[in-house]
Amino acid sequence: MEGALPVPVNMTQDELKALVGQAALAYVVPGTVVGVGTGSTVNHFIDALATMKDRIAGAVSSSVASTERLRAHGITVLDAATVTSIPVYIDGADEIDHSGHMIKGGGAALTREKIVADLAERFVCIADESKLVEVLGSYPLPVEVIPMAAAQVARRFERQYGGQATLRAGVVTDNGNAILDVRGLRITEPLAMETEVNQWPGVVTVGIFGRHRASVCLLGTAAGVRTLTF
Incomplete structure (x- = not known):
């Protein structure tokens, strides 16, 4: 409506x-x-x-x-x-x-x-x-990660979703963590993807609000x- x-x-x-x-x-x-x-x-x-x-x-x-x-x-x-x-x-x-x-x-x-x-x-x-x-995904998907897991999470995005994740330079969150921005995604099932990515070791939160x-x-x-x- x-x-x-x-x-x-x-x-x-x-x-x-x-x-x-x-x-x-x-x-x-x-x-x-x-x-x-x-x-x-x-x-x-x-x-x-x-x-x-x-x-x-x-x-x-x-x-x-x-x-x-x-x-x-x-x-x-x-x-x-x-x-x-x-x-x-x-x-x-x-x-x-x-x-x-x-x-x-x-x-x-x-x-x-x-x-x-x-x-x-x-x-x-x-x-x-x-x-x-x-469809969500034209805007790079932000993901807050524990810094030591950033490269590992980036590789998993490429392997599982074909997304290219880059570290947001010079950015530290209010929680002291890093942000990955993931490009090249087409998020047709937001809730399912949110649920999946949030389970990855090192991910604090994925920026999908499903x-x-x-x-x-x-x-x-x-x-x-x-x-x-x-």
């Missing part, structure tokens, strides 16, 4: 991100804790969330960068270990298909994003229309904000 909200013409991509960030406020439940993701689109959501900071109980953040931005706005950030559940998690995506499956991890926060998403009853994805795809797929996507387009429900 989908709907659309009108938007002025000739908006820039950044303005569209701000629009979906603002639209995501409609999914925040007053008086509760909200899950907050990572990235440029989420930054706009955090800025919008500051306008209602006195009406929420706080936020659980998926990255150091988001935590710093939330606190700069005076929003209370809670440790995920102290929270048993949250009504909604709001985050972006590098790709999302028409079933709500996503590739995430362009900002290297995929593991913490899954942890917060697992606390949430609902995942609301905010993105621009370029992120909507028929089990934690979106239930709603707010998509910024030239025609307005499209609301996709899955």
Whole structure:
């Protein structure tokens, strides 16, 4: 299902991100804790969330960068270990298909994003229309790995899926690990591939969000904000 909200013409991509960030406020439940993701689109959501900071109980953040931005706005950030559940998690995506499956991890926060998403009853994805795809895989698949396993995991991607994995240079995750970016994939069964790769020794998290797929996507387009429900 989908709907659309009108938007002025000739908006820039950044303005569209701000629009979906603002639209995501409609999914925040007053008086509760909200899950907050990572990235440029989420930054706009955090800025919008500051306008209602006195009406929420706080936020659980998926990255150091988001935590710093939330606190700069005076929003209370809670440790995920102290929270048993949250009504909604709001985050972006590098790709999302028409079933709500996503590739995430362009900002290297995929593991913490899954942890917060697992606390949430609902995942609301905010993105621009370029992120909507028929089949996942055009965007390189991020995989957080224990550094000593990076070469081993890369060889296994090539052997099992025909993917070419390269180490993301100069990147260390908030958890102290490395990121592999895997190109040349066509992910037709996201949940099955996520389940498989997550079992490989040395893999911390693969950036396929199949089990934690979106239930709603707010998509910024030239025609307005499209609301996709899955």
